[in-house]
Amino acid sequence: MNRILSNAFEAYWSNRKLIALFSIPFLIALPLALLLPNYTALSGIFLRLGSLGSDVSLPETLAMIGVLLVSLLLFSFALVAVNSDVKAQRSYNKLKHADFERMEEATFKLFAVLLIAFLATFAFNLLLYQSGGFSEAERVLLNSLFATAVSLVVLFAPQAIVLDNASVEHAFTLSLGLTARRPAQVALLVILSAALVVATTFAFSLLPLQVAPLLAIAVNSLLFVPFLEVVKVQIYLSKYNLL
Numbered sequence: 675m676n677r678i679l680s681n682a683f684e685a686y687w688s689n690r691k692l693i694a695l696f697s698i699p700f701l702i703a704l705p706l707a708l709l710l711p712n713y714t715a716l717s718g719i720f721l722r723l724g725s726l727g728s729d730v731s732l733p734e735t736l737a738m739i740g741v742l743l744v745s746l747l748l749f750s751f752a753l754v755a756v757n758s759d760v761k762a763q764r765s766y767n768k769l770k771h772a773d774f775e776r777m778e779e780a781t782f783k784l785f786a787v788l789l790i791a792f793l794a795t796f797a798f799n800l801l802l803y804q805s806g807g808f809s810e811a812e813r814v815l816l817n818s819l820f821a822t823a824v825s826l827v828v829l830f831a832p833q834a835i836v837l838d839n840a841s842v843e844h845a846f847t848l849s850l851g852l853t854a855r856r857p858a859q860v861a862l863l864v865i866l867s868a869a870l871v872v873a874t875t876f877a878f879s880l881l882p883l884q885v886a887p888l889l890a891i892a893v894n895s896l897l898f899v900p901f902l903e904v905v906k907v908q909i910y911l912s913k914y915n916l917l
Contacts (some may be wrong), residue, residue: 678912680858682905689759692769693900695754700895701746746792750773751777756900757836760907766819780835786842787831792826826853829860832903833910859909870898887897 686693754777762769798820802813827850827857832841834848874893878886 678905678908682901682908685760685908686901686904689763692759693756693904695899696759697752697896699752699755701747701891703748703752717829734851742792743789746788747781747785750788751781752857752900753832753903754784755837756781756903757832757907760904761837764907764911776839780839781844781887782837783840784832787835787845788826790842791828795821795824808855826850826860828907828911829853833907837910852910855913856909859912861910863902863905867902870902874898 678910711762758773758777759769760771786879795817799813799817802808802816808816827846830849830852831845834845834852838844838848874890881889
């Protein structure tokens, strides 16, 4: 893992300008997602299902669906762009016009993968909500566990699509297969992500409330999320014994 992190730092630093440029859609996608009626619990984000049926009109529902799709599309493009940039750096090439054309196709593939993952999580959340056989704490726990499982299934989907040109269906199997074969590296990736979340939460808690949320979004969008994506690229490439 030390070598993976070393290569990740090198790749990130060598491509920091392009990565920052390609990460700009995160600045739009993350705030858009926060406009949805959601709440956080156990590091998961859940919709307030109780308000959807009584407090939200049809136009508002359609607007939320639009916001979700736009934010998911922007998020997909940013992930694909960062991965494409690192792929070019690893192969000692510069991004060309053909690469940007492939980015468009890869973006829609990843969008489909992430949309399926969201719909699966939403359906499970809705099923638990309608069952009425669980307490609020139990629902949050079960939803968190299911969301974690779905996240692990699609964790390396961006890399599968960009690096291996995988189809939507194959992206799921490649991602899950790598997660199963590299449990230690995946665990360290999760620990690193959690450590960054804890560190930034503590740091921004010391700032005024008017400034902290904006800085948190900027730092996460332009620094931490793209860096973690670079780390994932290095983990994915390790299956080819290239590291």
